[in-house]
Amino acid sequence: MTARVLDGRAVAKQIYEEVTAAVSERVSRGSSRPRLATVLVGEDPASAKYVELKQRNAHSVGIESEDHRLPSNTTTDELLSLVEQMNRDENVSAILIQQPTPKQIDMRQIVFALDPVKDVDGFHPLNAGLVALGLPGGVEPCTPAGIIELLLRSGIAIEGANAVVVGRSNLVGKPTALLLLKRHATVTLCHTRTKDLASHTLTADILVAAAGRAHLVGKEMVKAGAVVVDVSTNWVDGRQVGDLGAGVETVAGWLTPN
Template identity: 80%
Template sequence: MTAQILDGKAVARQIYDEVANSVIERIARGGTRPKLATVLVGDHPASAKYVELKQRNARHVGIESEDHRLPSTTTTEELLALTRRLNQDDSVSAILIQQPTPKQIDMHRVVFTLDPVKDVDGFHPVNAGLVALGLPGGVEPCTPAGIVQLLERSGIGIEGVNAVVVGRSNLVGKPTALLLLKRNATVTLCHTRTRDLASHTRSADILVAAAGRAGLIEKEMVKPGAAVVDVSTNWVGGRQIGDLGPGVDAVAGWLTPNPGGVGPMTRAMLIKNTYQAEVRRRG
Protein backbone atom coordinates (compact mmCIF):
# COMPACT_ATOMS: atom_id res chain seq x y z
CA MET A 1 0.00 0.00 0.00
CA THR A 2 1.18 3.50 -0.83
CA ALA A 3 -0.64 6.31 0.92
CA GLN A 4 -2.64 8.83 -1.06
CA ILE A 5 -1.54 12.40 -0.48
CA LEU A 6 -3.72 14.76 1.55
CA ASP A 7 -2.93 17.80 -0.59
CA GLY A 8 -3.09 20.82 1.67
CA LYS A 9 -2.04 23.17 -1.10
CA ALA A 10 -4.90 22.13 -3.38
CA VAL A 11 -7.53 22.31 -0.64
CA ALA A 12 -6.18 25.68 0.51
CA ARG A 13 -6.69 27.00 -3.03
CA GLN A 14 -10.34 25.96 -2.83
CA ILE A 15 -10.75 27.95 0.39
CA TYR A 16 -9.01 31.01 -1.06
CA ASP A 17 -11.32 30.90 -4.07
CA GLU A 18 -14.38 30.70 -1.82
CA VAL A 19 -13.23 33.62 0.31
CA ALA A 20 -12.37 35.70 -2.76
CA ASN A 21 -15.86 35.12 -4.18
CA SER A 22 -17.41 36.03 -0.82
CA VAL A 23 -15.43 39.28 -0.71
CA ILE A 24 -16.51 40.16 -4.26
CA GLU A 25 -20.15 39.49 -3.41
CA ARG A 26 -19.87 41.48 -0.18
CA ILE A 27 -18.43 44.53 -1.92
CA ALA A 28 -21.00 44.26 -4.74
CA ARG A 29 -23.87 44.58 -2.28
CA GLY A 30 -22.30 47.59 -0.61
CA GLY A 31 -20.58 45.82 2.26
CA THR A 32 -17.25 46.66 3.82
CA ARG A 33 -13.94 45.16 2.73
CA PRO A 34 -12.24 43.04 5.42
CA LYS A 35 -8.85 44.12 6.73
CA LEU A 36 -6.18 42.04 8.47
CA ALA A 37 -3.75 43.85 10.78
CA THR A 38 -0.49 41.97 11.32
CA VAL A 39 1.95 42.70 14.14
CA LEU A 40 5.56 41.52 14.15
CA VAL A 41 7.82 42.19 17.14
CA GLY A 42 11.50 41.91 16.29
CA ASP A 43 13.20 40.94 13.05
CA HIS A 44 13.29 37.14 13.12
CA PRO A 45 13.67 36.18 9.42
CA ALA A 46 11.29 33.20 9.51
CA SER A 47 8.60 35.20 11.32
CA ALA A 48 8.97 38.08 8.87
CA LYS A 49 8.59 35.62 5.99
CA TYR A 50 5.44 34.12 7.50
CA VAL A 51 3.88 37.54 8.03
CA GLU A 52 4.62 38.61 4.46
CA LEU A 53 3.14 35.36 3.16
CA LYS A 54 -0.06 35.87 5.17
CA GLN A 55 -0.35 39.43 3.91
CA ARG A 56 0.07 38.23 0.35
CA ASN A 57 -2.58 35.56 0.88
CA ALA A 58 -4.95 38.22 2.21
CA ARG A 59 -4.43 40.59 -0.70
CA HIS A 60 -4.86 37.70 -3.16
CA VAL A 61 -8.48 37.26 -2.05
CA GLY A 62 -9.29 40.97 -1.84
CA ILE A 63 -8.69 41.45 1.88
CA GLU A 64 -6.71 44.54 2.85
CA SER A 65 -3.63 44.10 5.00
CA GLU A 66 -2.03 46.50 7.44
CA ASP A 67 1.48 45.82 8.69
CA HIS A 68 2.88 46.86 12.08
CA ARG A 69 6.56 46.27 12.86
CA LEU A 70 7.93 46.79 16.36
CA PRO A 71 11.56 46.54 17.51
CA SER A 72 12.80 43.52 19.45
CA THR A 73 13.12 45.73 22.55
CA THR A 74 9.36 46.35 22.64
CA THR A 75 7.84 45.96 26.10
CA THR A 76 4.61 44.21 26.98
CA GLU A 77 3.00 47.57 27.75
CA GLU A 78 3.95 48.92 24.33
CA LEU A 79 2.49 45.89 22.58
CA LEU A 80 -0.64 46.16 24.72
CA ALA A 81 -1.02 49.79 23.67
CA LEU A 82 -0.89 48.84 19.98
CA THR A 83 -3.31 45.98 20.57
CA ARG A 84 -5.82 48.34 22.20
CA ARG A 85 -5.51 50.79 19.30
CA LEU A 86 -6.19 48.02 16.80
CA ASN A 87 -9.14 46.82 18.88
CA GLN A 88 -10.64 50.30 18.65
CA ASP A 89 -9.85 50.83 14.96
CA ASP A 90 -13.17 50.23 13.23
CA SER A 91 -11.46 49.60 9.88
CA VAL A 92 -9.61 46.53 11.23
CA SER A 93 -11.50 43.23 11.00
CA ALA A 94 -8.92 40.88 12.50
CA ILE A 95 -5.60 41.07 14.33
CA LEU A 96 -2.66 38.68 13.97
CA ILE A 97 0.22 38.94 16.44
CA GLN A 98 2.96 36.77 15.00
CA GLN A 99 4.49 34.37 17.47
CA PRO A 100 6.93 33.68 18.95
CA THR A 101 7.52 37.11 20.41
CA PRO A 102 10.67 38.16 22.31
CA LYS A 103 10.92 36.61 25.77
CA GLN A 104 10.16 39.84 27.63
CA ILE A 105 6.64 39.95 26.13
CA ASP A 106 3.87 38.52 28.32
CA MET A 107 1.71 37.01 25.59
CA HIS A 108 -0.94 35.88 28.05
CA ARG A 109 -1.70 39.52 28.85
CA VAL A 110 -1.63 40.46 25.18
CA VAL A 111 -4.02 37.67 24.16
CA PHE A 112 -6.39 38.55 27.02
CA THR A 113 -6.42 42.15 25.74
CA LEU A 114 -7.38 41.21 22.17
CA ASP A 115 -10.96 41.84 21.12
CA PRO A 116 -12.27 38.24 20.87
CA VAL A 117 -14.08 39.07 17.62
CA LYS A 118 -10.81 40.28 16.06
CA ASP A 119 -8.76 37.38 17.44
CA VAL A 120 -7.96 35.73 14.11
CA ASP A 121 -5.96 32.90 15.72
CA GLY A 122 -8.72 31.88 18.13
CA PHE A 123 -6.41 32.12 21.15
CA HIS A 124 -8.54 34.38 23.38
CA PRO A 125 -10.10 32.52 26.35
CA VAL A 126 -13.57 33.50 25.13
CA ASN A 127 -12.96 31.78 21.80
CA ALA A 128 -11.20 28.82 23.41
CA GLY A 129 -14.15 28.41 25.78
CA LEU A 130 -16.76 28.55 23.04
CA VAL A 131 -14.87 25.97 21.01
CA ALA A 132 -14.42 23.74 24.08
CA LEU A 133 -18.15 23.91 24.85
CA GLY A 134 -19.12 23.32 21.24
CA LEU A 135 -21.04 26.59 21.14
CA PRO A 136 -21.42 28.80 18.05
CA GLY A 137 -19.61 32.09 17.59
CA GLY A 138 -16.13 31.06 18.66
CA VAL A 139 -13.12 31.53 16.40
CA GLU A 140 -11.64 28.11 15.66
CA PRO A 141 -7.80 28.05 15.81
CA CYS A 142 -6.33 28.01 12.32
CA THR A 143 -4.29 24.81 12.38
CA PRO A 144 -6.93 22.58 14.02
CA ALA A 145 -9.63 24.02 11.75
CA GLY A 146 -7.34 23.45 8.77
CA ILE A 147 -6.80 19.81 9.74
CA VAL A 148 -10.55 19.18 9.92
CA GLN A 149 -11.20 20.96 6.63
CA LEU A 150 -8.42 19.00 4.93
CA LEU A 151 -9.94 15.71 6.07
CA GLU A 152 -13.51 16.63 5.18
CA ARG A 153 -12.71 18.12 1.78
CA SER A 154 -10.58 15.08 0.93
CA GLY A 155 -13.60 12.85 1.47
CA ILE A 156 -12.43 11.31 4.74
CA GLY A 157 -15.37 10.68 7.05
CA ILE A 158 -14.99 11.82 10.65
CA GLU A 159 -18.29 10.85 12.24
CA GLY A 160 -18.09 7.64 14.23
CA VAL A 161 -14.43 6.85 13.55
CA ASN A 162 -11.62 6.42 16.06
CA ALA A 163 -9.41 9.52 16.04
CA VAL A 164 -6.19 9.71 18.02
CA VAL A 165 -4.40 13.02 18.54
CA VAL A 166 -0.81 12.77 19.77
CA GLY A 167 0.10 16.11 21.36
CA ARG A 168 -1.68 18.14 24.02
CA SER A 169 -0.69 21.72 23.26
CA ASN A 170 -3.23 24.49 23.69
CA LEU A 171 -2.54 25.65 20.13
CA VAL A 172 -2.95 22.38 18.23
CA GLY A 173 -3.47 19.15 20.17
CA LYS A 174 -6.31 20.04 22.51
CA PRO A 175 -8.39 22.10 20.05
CA THR A 176 -7.90 19.50 17.30
CA ALA A 177 -9.32 16.85 19.62
CA LEU A 178 -12.27 19.13 20.41
CA LEU A 179 -13.05 19.85 16.76
CA LEU A 180 -12.94 16.16 15.89
CA LEU A 181 -15.19 15.40 18.86
CA LYS A 182 -17.61 18.10 17.68
CA ARG A 183 -17.88 16.16 14.41
CA ASN A 184 -18.74 12.97 16.31
CA ALA A 185 -15.41 11.17 16.16
CA THR A 186 -14.46 8.99 19.12
CA VAL A 187 -11.36 10.85 20.25
CA THR A 188 -8.33 9.78 22.29
CA LEU A 189 -5.83 12.47 23.28
CA CYS A 190 -2.30 11.17 23.86
CA HIS A 191 1.11 12.73 24.42
CA THR A 192 4.77 11.83 24.72
CA ARG A 193 4.28 10.44 28.24
CA THR A 194 1.36 8.20 27.32
CA ARG A 195 2.08 4.63 28.37
CA ASP A 196 2.13 2.18 25.47
CA LEU A 197 1.39 4.89 22.93
CA ALA A 198 1.30 2.34 20.11
CA SER A 199 -1.70 0.57 21.64
CA HIS A 200 -3.67 3.77 21.11
CA THR A 201 -2.33 4.82 17.72
CA ARG A 202 -2.89 1.38 16.18
CA SER A 203 -6.63 1.80 16.74
CA ALA A 204 -6.79 5.16 14.95
CA ASP A 205 -8.73 5.56 11.73
CA ILE A 206 -7.54 9.17 11.86
CA LEU A 207 -4.14 9.81 13.46
CA VAL A 208 -2.96 13.37 14.09
CA ALA A 209 0.72 13.63 15.03
CA ALA A 210 1.33 16.93 16.81
CA ALA A 211 3.82 16.12 19.56
CA GLY A 212 6.85 17.92 18.14
CA ARG A 213 9.15 14.91 18.36
CA ALA A 214 10.81 13.68 15.19
CA GLY A 215 10.27 10.00 14.45
CA LEU A 216 7.84 9.47 17.33
CA ILE A 217 5.26 7.66 15.18
CA GLU A 218 6.82 4.54 13.69
CA LYS A 219 5.23 2.54 10.92
CA GLU A 220 4.36 -0.31 13.31
CA MET A 221 2.22 2.16 15.28
CA VAL A 222 -0.10 2.98 12.38
CA LYS A 223 -3.31 1.15 11.50
CA PRO A 224 -3.25 0.00 7.86
CA GLY A 225 -5.30 2.37 5.73
CA ALA A 226 -5.48 5.13 8.36
CA ALA A 227 -5.55 8.82 7.50
CA VAL A 228 -2.39 10.28 9.06
CA VAL A 229 -1.94 14.02 9.53
CA ASP A 230 1.61 15.12 10.41
CA VAL A 231 1.41 18.58 11.97
CA SER A 232 4.77 19.08 13.65
CA THR A 233 7.74 21.04 12.42
CA ASN A 234 11.03 19.55 13.58
CA TRP A 235 14.43 20.52 12.21
CA VAL A 236 16.91 17.68 11.88
CA GLY A 237 20.17 18.20 10.03
CA GLY A 238 18.86 21.46 8.56
CA ARG A 239 15.82 19.70 7.11
CA GLN A 240 12.18 20.08 8.12
CA ILE A 241 10.47 16.84 9.12
CA GLY A 242 7.40 15.99 11.15
CA ASP A 243 6.70 13.36 13.80
CA LEU A 244 6.52 10.38 11.44
CA GLY A 245 9.24 7.79 11.08
CA PRO A 246 10.28 6.03 7.86
CA GLY A 247 7.81 3.73 6.17
CA VAL A 248 4.56 5.22 7.46
CA ASP A 249 3.61 6.05 3.88
CA ALA A 250 3.62 2.33 3.08
CA VAL A 251 1.04 1.60 5.80
CA ALA A 252 -1.27 4.62 5.86
CA GLY A 253 -4.12 5.04 3.42
CA TRP A 254 -3.88 8.85 3.44
CA LEU A 255 -0.96 11.03 4.47
CA THR A 256 -0.06 14.71 4.61
CA PRO A 257 3.29 15.72 3.16
CA ASN A 258 5.53 17.65 5.53
CA PRO A 259 6.10 20.38 4.58
CA GLY A 260 3.19 21.21 2.29
CA GLY A 261 0.32 19.48 4.05
CA VAL A 262 -1.03 21.31 7.08
CA GLY A 263 0.90 24.59 6.69
CA PRO A 264 -1.03 25.84 3.64
CA MET A 265 -4.29 24.94 5.40
CA THR A 266 -3.33 26.97 8.46
CA ARG A 267 -2.82 30.08 6.35
CA ALA A 268 -6.03 29.48 4.40
CA MET A 269 -8.06 29.23 7.59
CA LEU A 270 -6.48 32.43 8.87
CA ILE A 271 -7.75 34.20 5.76
CA LYS A 272 -11.18 32.61 6.16
CA ASN A 273 -11.25 33.66 9.83
CA THR A 274 -10.44 37.24 8.78
CA TYR A 275 -13.43 37.32 6.44
CA GLN A 276 -15.69 35.76 9.05
CA ALA A 277 -14.55 38.31 11.64
CA GLU A 278 -15.81 41.12 9.41
CA VAL A 279 -19.11 39.28 8.94
CA ARG A 280 -19.50 38.90 12.71
CA ARG A 281 -18.76 42.58 13.22
CA ARG A 282 -21.03 44.04 10.56
CA GLY A 283 -23.17 41.25 9.17
Protein backbone atom coordinates in the same frame (compact mmCIF):
# COMPACT_ATOMS: atom_id res chain seq x y z
CA MET B 1 0.02 -0.66 0.18
CA THR B 2 0.89 2.88 -0.85
CA ALA B 3 -1.06 5.62 0.90
CA ARG B 4 -3.22 8.01 -1.09
CA VAL B 5 -2.17 11.63 -0.77
CA LEU B 6 -4.25 14.09 1.25
CA ASP B 7 -3.75 16.99 -1.15
CA GLY B 8 -3.63 20.11 1.00
CA ARG B 9 -2.66 22.30 -1.94
CA ALA B 10 -5.78 21.39 -3.89
CA VAL B 11 -7.99 21.99 -0.85
CA ALA B 12 -6.26 25.31 -0.17
CA LYS B 13 -6.91 26.37 -3.77
CA GLN B 14 -10.63 25.66 -3.32
CA ILE B 15 -10.74 27.65 -0.09
CA TYR B 16 -8.86 30.60 -1.61
CA GLU B 17 -11.37 30.71 -4.46
CA GLU B 18 -14.30 30.59 -2.03
CA VAL B 19 -12.86 33.34 0.18
CA THR B 20 -12.10 35.51 -2.84
CA ALA B 21 -15.72 35.18 -3.98
CA ALA B 22 -17.04 35.90 -0.47
CA VAL B 23 -14.91 39.04 -0.15
CA SER B 24 -16.00 40.24 -3.59
CA GLU B 25 -19.67 39.70 -2.72
CA ARG B 26 -19.24 41.52 0.59
CA VAL B 27 -17.72 44.55 -1.12
CA SER B 28 -20.36 44.52 -3.88
CA ARG B 29 -23.04 44.82 -1.19
CA GLY B 30 -21.43 48.03 0.00
CA SER B 31 -19.64 46.65 3.05
CA SER B 32 -16.05 47.59 3.76
CA ARG B 33 -13.26 45.36 2.53
CA PRO B 34 -11.91 43.12 5.35
CA ARG B 35 -8.59 44.26 6.79
CA LEU B 36 -5.97 42.15 8.58
CA ALA B 37 -3.55 43.79 11.02
CA THR B 38 -0.35 41.85 11.69
CA VAL B 39 2.13 42.62 14.47
CA LEU B 40 5.73 41.45 14.60
CA VAL B 41 7.88 42.23 17.64
CA GLY B 42 11.58 41.87 16.95
CA GLU B 43 13.47 40.78 13.86
CA ASP B 44 13.32 36.99 13.84
CA PRO B 45 13.79 36.01 10.16
CA ALA B 46 11.44 33.02 10.30
CA SER B 47 8.69 35.06 11.94
CA ALA B 48 9.17 37.83 9.40
CA LYS B 49 8.72 35.32 6.57
CA TYR B 50 5.55 33.98 8.15
CA VAL B 51 4.13 37.49 8.43
CA GLU B 52 5.02 38.27 4.82
CA LEU B 53 3.30 35.05 3.72
CA LYS B 54 0.15 35.90 5.66
CA GLN B 55 0.11 39.39 4.17
CA ARG B 56 0.55 38.00 0.67
CA ASN B 57 -2.17 35.42 1.15
CA ALA B 58 -4.56 38.08 2.45
CA HIS B 59 -3.94 40.26 -0.59
CA SER B 60 -4.44 37.30 -2.94
CA VAL B 61 -8.06 36.91 -1.81
CA GLY B 62 -8.85 40.62 -1.73
CA ILE B 63 -8.28 41.29 1.97
CA GLU B 64 -6.49 44.51 2.84
CA SER B 65 -3.71 44.47 5.41
CA GLU B 66 -1.51 46.60 7.58
CA ASP B 67 1.76 45.50 9.13
CA HIS B 68 3.11 46.76 12.45
CA ARG B 69 6.82 46.13 13.12
CA LEU B 70 7.98 46.80 16.68
CA PRO B 71 11.53 46.70 18.07
CA SER B 72 12.69 43.69 20.08
CA ASN B 73 12.79 45.75 23.30
CA THR B 74 9.07 46.59 23.10
CA THR B 75 7.36 46.30 26.49
CA THR B 76 4.08 44.58 27.30
CA ASP B 77 2.47 47.96 27.97
CA GLU B 78 3.58 49.29 24.59
CA LEU B 79 2.16 46.27 22.80
CA LEU B 80 -1.04 46.54 24.83
CA SER B 81 -1.39 50.13 23.68
CA LEU B 82 -1.17 49.04 20.04
CA VAL B 83 -3.68 46.23 20.61
CA GLU B 84 -6.15 48.64 22.18
CA GLN B 85 -5.69 51.01 19.25
CA MET B 86 -6.43 48.21 16.76
CA ASN B 87 -9.42 47.06 18.81
CA ARG B 88 -10.93 50.54 18.46
CA ASP B 89 -10.13 50.88 14.76
CA GLU B 90 -13.32 50.05 12.84
CA ASN B 91 -11.27 49.48 9.69
CA VAL B 92 -9.42 46.54 11.29
CA SER B 93 -11.35 43.28 10.99
CA ALA B 94 -8.75 40.89 12.39
CA ILE B 95 -5.60 41.07 14.50
CA LEU B 96 -2.71 38.63 14.33
CA ILE B 97 0.18 38.82 16.81
CA GLN B 98 3.05 36.80 15.37
CA GLN B 99 4.52 34.41 17.92
CA PRO B 100 6.87 33.75 19.55
CA THR B 101 7.35 37.22 20.99
CA PRO B 102 10.40 38.32 23.02
CA LYS B 103 10.54 36.97 26.58
CA GLN B 104 9.66 40.28 28.23
CA ILE B 105 6.22 40.29 26.57
CA ASP B 106 3.46 38.84 28.76
CA MET B 107 1.37 37.18 26.06
CA ARG B 108 -1.36 36.28 28.52
CA GLN B 109 -2.07 39.98 29.02
CA ILE B 110 -1.95 40.57 25.28
CA VAL B 111 -4.34 37.71 24.48
CA PHE B 112 -6.79 38.78 27.17
CA ALA B 113 -6.74 42.34 25.77
CA LEU B 114 -7.66 41.30 22.21
CA ASP B 115 -11.17 41.98 20.97
CA PRO B 116 -12.47 38.37 20.69
CA VAL B 117 -14.19 39.21 17.41
CA LYS B 118 -10.85 40.32 15.91
CA ASP B 119 -8.82 37.48 17.45
CA VAL B 120 -8.01 35.69 14.21
CA ASP B 121 -5.91 32.99 15.95
CA GLY B 122 -8.66 32.03 18.38
CA PHE B 123 -6.43 32.53 21.44
CA HIS B 124 -8.80 34.67 23.53
CA PRO B 125 -10.41 32.70 26.41
CA LEU B 126 -13.88 33.47 25.03
CA ASN B 127 -13.03 31.89 21.68
CA ALA B 128 -11.18 28.98 23.28
CA GLY B 129 -14.12 28.41 25.61
CA LEU B 130 -16.71 28.44 22.84
CA VAL B 131 -14.64 25.93 20.87
CA ALA B 132 -14.18 23.75 23.96
CA LEU B 133 -17.92 23.76 24.64
CA GLY B 134 -18.78 23.08 21.01
CA LEU B 135 -20.80 26.28 20.80
CA PRO B 136 -21.12 28.48 17.70
CA GLY B 137 -19.45 31.86 17.40
CA GLY B 138 -15.94 31.01 18.54
CA VAL B 139 -12.94 31.59 16.27
CA GLU B 140 -11.33 28.21 15.55
CA PRO B 141 -7.49 28.16 15.39
CA CYS B 142 -6.39 27.93 11.77
CA THR B 143 -4.35 24.71 11.80
CA PRO B 144 -6.99 22.59 13.58
CA ALA B 145 -9.72 24.11 11.37
CA GLY B 146 -7.54 23.35 8.34
CA ILE B 147 -7.16 19.72 9.41
CA ILE B 148 -10.94 19.33 9.60
CA GLU B 149 -11.42 20.98 6.20
CA LEU B 150 -8.75 18.74 4.66
CA LEU B 151 -10.46 15.61 5.97
CA LEU B 152 -13.99 16.64 5.00
CA ARG B 153 -13.06 17.87 1.52
CA SER B 154 -11.08 14.67 0.92
CA GLY B 155 -14.17 12.59 1.66
CA ILE B 156 -12.90 11.23 4.97
CA ALA B 157 -15.70 10.25 7.38
CA ILE B 158 -15.09 11.75 10.82
CA GLU B 159 -18.32 10.77 12.54
CA GLY B 160 -17.87 7.53 14.46
CA ALA B 161 -14.16 7.26 13.68
CA ASN B 162 -11.55 6.53 16.32
CA ALA B 163 -9.31 9.61 16.22
CA VAL B 164 -5.99 9.91 18.03
CA VAL B 165 -4.23 13.27 18.35
CA VAL B 166 -0.59 13.17 19.41
CA GLY B 167 0.26 16.58 20.87
CA ARG B 168 -1.47 18.70 23.49
CA SER B 169 -0.54 22.28 22.61
CA ASN B 170 -3.14 25.01 23.02
CA LEU B 171 -2.47 26.04 19.42
CA VAL B 172 -2.92 22.69 17.65
CA GLY B 173 -3.31 19.52 19.71
CA LYS B 174 -6.09 20.44 22.13
CA PRO B 175 -8.30 22.34 19.67
CA THR B 176 -7.85 19.62 17.03
CA ALA B 177 -9.14 17.04 19.51
CA LEU B 178 -12.09 19.29 20.36
CA LEU B 179 -13.01 19.91 16.71
CA LEU B 180 -12.88 16.18 15.97
CA LEU B 181 -15.07 15.53 19.02
CA LYS B 182 -17.51 18.19 17.81
CA ARG B 183 -17.89 16.16 14.62
CA HIS B 184 -18.66 13.01 16.59
CA ALA B 185 -15.33 11.21 16.44
CA THR B 186 -14.23 9.18 19.46
CA VAL B 187 -11.09 11.05 20.45
CA THR B 188 -7.95 10.09 22.37
CA LEU B 189 -5.48 12.89 23.16
CA CYS B 190 -1.88 11.74 23.63
CA HIS B 191 1.47 13.48 24.04
CA THR B 192 5.20 12.83 24.36
CA ARG B 193 4.81 11.53 27.92
CA THR B 194 2.02 9.10 27.11
CA LYS B 195 2.95 5.59 28.24
CA ASP B 196 2.93 2.98 25.47
CA LEU B 197 1.97 5.50 22.80
CA ALA B 198 1.67 2.78 20.18
CA SER B 199 -1.18 1.10 22.06
CA HIS B 200 -3.21 4.24 21.39
CA THR B 201 -2.07 5.13 17.88
CA LEU B 202 -2.73 1.60 16.62
CA THR B 203 -6.45 2.10 17.36
CA ALA B 204 -6.68 5.23 15.21
CA ASP B 205 -8.79 5.42 12.09
CA ILE B 206 -7.65 9.06 11.98
CA LEU B 207 -4.22 9.88 13.39
CA VAL B 208 -3.03 13.48 13.78
CA ALA B 209 0.66 13.95 14.60
CA ALA B 210 1.20 17.33 16.24
CA ALA B 211 3.74 16.78 19.01
CA GLY B 212 6.70 18.56 17.46
CA ARG B 213 9.11 15.65 17.86
CA ALA B 214 10.77 14.23 14.77
CA HIS B 215 10.11 10.56 13.96
CA LEU B 216 7.94 10.10 17.05
CA VAL B 217 5.40 7.94 15.21
CA GLY B 218 6.90 5.01 13.32
CA LYS B 219 5.17 2.80 10.77
CA GLU B 220 4.79 0.05 13.37
CA MET B 221 2.57 2.47 15.34
CA VAL B 222 0.06 3.04 12.54
CA LYS B 223 -3.01 0.90 11.86
CA ALA B 224 -3.25 -0.44 8.32
CA GLY B 225 -5.41 1.85 6.20
CA ALA B 226 -5.47 4.71 8.72
CA VAL B 227 -5.82 8.35 7.70
CA VAL B 228 -2.64 10.08 8.90
CA VAL B 229 -2.17 13.85 9.10
CA ASP B 230 1.25 15.20 10.11
CA VAL B 231 1.20 18.92 10.93
CA SER B 232 4.50 19.23 12.79
CA THR B 233 7.56 21.08 11.59
CA ASN B 234 10.91 19.87 12.93
CA TRP B 235 14.42 20.53 11.69
CA VAL B 236 16.86 17.61 11.53
CA ASP B 237 20.30 18.09 9.98
CA GLY B 238 19.07 21.18 8.16
CA ARG B 239 16.05 19.36 6.72
CA GLN B 240 12.41 19.95 7.56
CA VAL B 241 10.57 16.85 8.77
CA GLY B 242 7.33 16.08 10.59
CA ASP B 243 6.58 13.70 13.45
CA LEU B 244 6.31 10.59 11.29
CA GLY B 245 9.03 8.02 10.81
CA ALA B 246 10.04 6.38 7.55
CA GLY B 247 7.70 3.92 5.91
CA VAL B 248 4.38 5.19 7.24
CA GLU B 249 3.26 5.58 3.62
CA THR B 250 3.42 1.78 3.23
CA VAL B 251 0.88 1.26 6.03
CA ALA B 252 -1.48 4.26 5.97
CA GLY B 253 -4.47 4.48 3.66
CA TRP B 254 -4.28 8.29 3.40
CA LEU B 255 -1.33 10.49 4.25
CA THR B 256 -0.29 14.14 4.10
CA PRO B 257 2.96 14.51 2.12
CA ASN B 258 6.20 15.60 3.78
